[in-house]
Amino acid sequence: MRDITLGYAFCGSFCTISQSLKELEKLSKLDIKIKPIMSEIVYNTDTRFGKARDLVKRVEELCNEKVIHDIPAAEPIGPKGLLDILVVSPCTGNTTAKIALGITDTPVTMAVKAHLRNNRPVIIGLATNDALGASAKNIGLLQNTKNIYFIPFCQDDPVNKSTSLVCDFSKTADTIENALIDKQIQPIIC
Numbered sequence: 001m002r003d004i005t006l007g008y009a010f011c012g013s014f015c016t017i018s019q020s021l022k023e024l025e026k027l028s029k030l031d032i033k034i035k036p037i038m039s040e041i042v043y044n045t046d047t048r049f050g051k052a053r054d055l056v057k058r059v060e061e062l063c064n065e066k067v068i069h070d071i072p073a074a075e076p077i078g079p080k081g082l083l084d085i086l087v088v089s090p091c092t093g094n095t096t097a098k099i100a101l102g103i104t105d106t107p108v109t110m111a112v113k114a115h116l117r118n119n120r121p122v123i124i125g126l127a128t129n130d131a132l133g134a135s136a137k138n139i140g141l142l143q144n145t146k147n148i149y150f151i152p153f154c155q156d157d158p159v160n161k162s163t164s165l166v167c168d169f170s171k172t173a174d175t176i177e178n179a180l181i182d183k184q185i186q187p188i189i190c
Contacts, residue, residue, distance in 0.1 A: 002031045004084040006176070007077065007115065008063070009037035009108045010055075013090035013127035014047045016166060017055065020089045020125065023172040028062040035082065036060065036067045037111050039095070043069040074107040078114030085176060086115045089125025089151060089167065093135035096128065100138035100145070116147055121179040125151040125172065131165035143188075149179040154190040 104113045151167035178185040
């Protein structure tokens, strides 16, 4: 995985952002260019998991790039062919549904739409409490969509949150390498 430009997008599964950030830190040490993207919610919202400005600052330091955080800044990703591959991690059930249905009302969904027009891979790192409930149909749609790949996922708390799935963030780099050669990493369910 050398000499590529990777888009790395964060959505609002705030409790898993730190895990995704660890993977971004690993990727930032490779010989690749990384363009960071955040939903408006992640870019602007302080939570019990941290302050938005601290996250933005850390991501911009790791990537040596300003975060794309609005739709006009995300739109040129497609026409200008800015990315070789795009990771959305964590990807919420809300964003999963929007991607599955072609809704482009956030910087992340615009980035995905714009990137897919170039027939290039998008990786989804699920983190949603309703994956085996209301979001299941959208995950199924995306599993059958060309150029969409998933970081392997599993139930994170089957007793207390029986419909929740979270990706194995540690498999991000392996998923990227496989997607770059048009392969879904297996097993997809851990």
